[in-house]
Amino acid sequence: MRHAAPEQRQVERAFTDIPTDDPEAALRFCRALSTLLDAEPAIGRLAQTPLAHGVAQPQAAPVELSVVIPAYNEEENLPTLYGRLLASLDPLGISYELIFVNDGSRDHTLPMLQQLSADDPRVLTIDLARNFGHQVAISAGLDHTRGRAVIIMDGDLQDPPEVLPQFIANIMIKGTTAA
Structure with a gap:
């Protein structure tokens, strides 16, 4: 198992509390998720199929x-x-x-x-x-x-x-x- 880089661990920690009441926090969450998907090819491949909360197309x-x-x-x-x-x-x-x-x-x-x-x-x-x-x-x-x-x-x-x-x-x- 490979170890995550410090910045990836920081992004992963951002997903422990998904904001639902604060629009600014929700936007930060969405951006962090996008960064994580861009940084991890295996996760990015998952984004090519329908997800529970959306549909993403391949890059x-x-x-x-x-x-x-x-x-x-x-x-x-x-x-x-x-x-x-x-x-x-x-x-x-x-x-x-x-x-x-x-x-x-x-x-x-x-x-x-x-x-x-x-x-x-x-x-x-x-x-x-x-x-x-x-x-x-x-x-x-x-x-x-x-x-x-x-x-x-x-x-x-x-x-x-x-x-x-x-x-x-x-x-x-x-x-x-x-x-």
């Missing part, structure tokens, strides 16, 4: 765009949102990923997101153990992005996906990302 090459979408009780919006995202992003001819963060939904949001992840390799589902709030959900999504550019949008369709091509074109024109 892959960077993509041009990541779209982070926090979701809380969005089962009625998800099919429409997903379809409109694909209709808006596919014609652009860029590589992208959709990162949905289930923020403790009590409806069928999680199973629907898990099915999207299973059907579409561009979809990553992150499932928070309970509702931590919009900002923590965004932070959790940002921690998993691989895109050269990131867009954050709400899952309730208050941000219309149809404006994404114009937004992306504007970013590229201003030179914030290479075309």
Whole structure:
């Protein structure tokens, strides 16, 4: 049995008390877990399969765009949102990923997101153990992005996906990302 490095032991100690009431502590926990998964290949392989509290995709090459979408009780919006995202992003001819963060939904949001992840390799589902709030959900999504550019949008369709091509074109024109 190999011995863990001091920094790995510190990360492992962080998992003895999983925070549930403090959003900042929960975010620190999620980041520490991500660090542990990145540092330990055997554990990272487990992250490629459905977990009790989420679905993680295998690590892959960077993509041009990541779209982070926090979701809380969005089962009625998800099919429409997903379809409109694909209709808006596919014609652009860029590589992208959709990162949905289930923020403790009590409806069928999680199973629907898990099915999207299973059907579409561009979809990553992150499932928070309970509702931590919009900002923590965004932070959790940002921690998993691989895109050269990131867009954050709400899952309730208050941000219309149809404006994404114009937004992306504007970013590229201003030179914030290479075309």
